[in-house]
Amino acid sequence: DAGVTQSPTHLIKTRGQQVTLRCSPISGHKSVSWYQQVLGQGPQFIFQYYEKEERGRGNFPDRFSARQFPNYSSELNVNALLLGDSALYLCASSQDWTATNEKLFFGSGTQLSVL
Amino acid sequence: AQSVTQLDSQVPVFEEAPVELRCNYSSSVSVYLFWYVQYPNQGLQLLLKYLSGSTLVKGINGFEAEFNKSQTSFHLRKPSVHISDTAEYFCAVSGPDSSYKLIFGSGTRLLVRP
Numbered sequence A: 001d002a003g004v005t006q007s008p009t010h011l012i013k014t015r016g017q018q019v020t021l022r023c024s025p026i027s028g029h030k031s032v033s034w035y036q037q038v039l040g041q042g043p044q045f046i047f048q049y050y051e052k053e054e055r056g057r058g059n060f061p062d063r064f065s066a067r068q069f070p071n072y073s074s075e076l077n078v079n080a081l082l083l084g085d086s087a088l089y090l091c092a093s094s095q096d097w098t099a100t101n102e103k104l105f106f107g108s109g110t111q112l113s114v115l
Numbered sequence B: 001a002q003s004v005t006q007l008d009s010q011v012p013v014f015e016e017a018p019v020e021l022r023c024n025y026s027s028s029v030s031v032y033l034f035w036y037v038q039y040p041n042q043g044l045q046l047l048l049k050y051l052s053g054s055t056l057v058k059g060i061n062g063f064e065a066e067f068n069k070s071q072t073s074f075h076l077r078k079p080s081v082h083i084s085d086t087a088e089y090f091c092a093v094s095g096p097d098s099s100y101k102l103i104f105g106s107g108t109r110l111l112v113r114p
Helices: none
Strands: A006-007 A012-013 A019-025 A033-036 A045-048 A053-057 A064-068 A073-076 A087-094 A108-115 B003-005 B008-013 B019-021 B022-028 B032-038 B046-050 B055-056 B065-067 B072-079 B089-096 B108-113
Touching: A006 A087, A019 A087, A019 A108, A019 B089, A045 A064, A045 A073, A045 B055, A073 A087, B003 B065, B003 B108, B019 B108, B022 B072, B032 B065, B032 B072, B046 B055, B046 B065, B046 B072, B072 B089
Parallel strands: A012 A108, B008 B108
Antiparallel strands: A006 A019, A019 A073, A033 A045, A033 A087, A045 A053, A064 A073, A087 A108, B003 B022, B019 B072, B032 B046, B032 B089, B055 B065, B065 B072, B089 B108
């Protein structure tokens, strides 16, 4: 069975540009979460979507947005990129919306570099 | 607000030696605690979790952790490490009112030497 897939694996952008990252959850999983992992730090929660609705949002500016499609795949959009947005962006899926009772499955991430 | 502290950024150890990776948390409410491992160029994989019940939790790959409420700690241990255990280890916390998200520590790199 395919795990959580993210695309692209690597991306280089310049300051001020916009970027879209994509995530396909494991088949049957209805929840997708996004995390940002800056080099040398732990992942930081950005968003969670369940059944196409936003269930939670982390402490990120409005430049960050996301959505979930009817097939439960998800996109993370970041506008007006800053150098500090350079990070590994991780997507995680689960069957239900809780990160506790349900096991989270993480993708390998998209490495975004902003120059 | 909840937070997690992993004081050791890197822990070097020889193969077949025991290891302990330290994790302390801060929370005003009951917590759920997790340990995740991240191998190079891969996503995170759940090692073990504590939700309630027995304070000694056993996970995959021979790892275990003990929840200590009085010391607000959740240290990860393995009695004998292998080269293949070399990876980044993250402690994370969640809670009943925020069970949809995990708050991660900054990670500890375990470096196993032959």
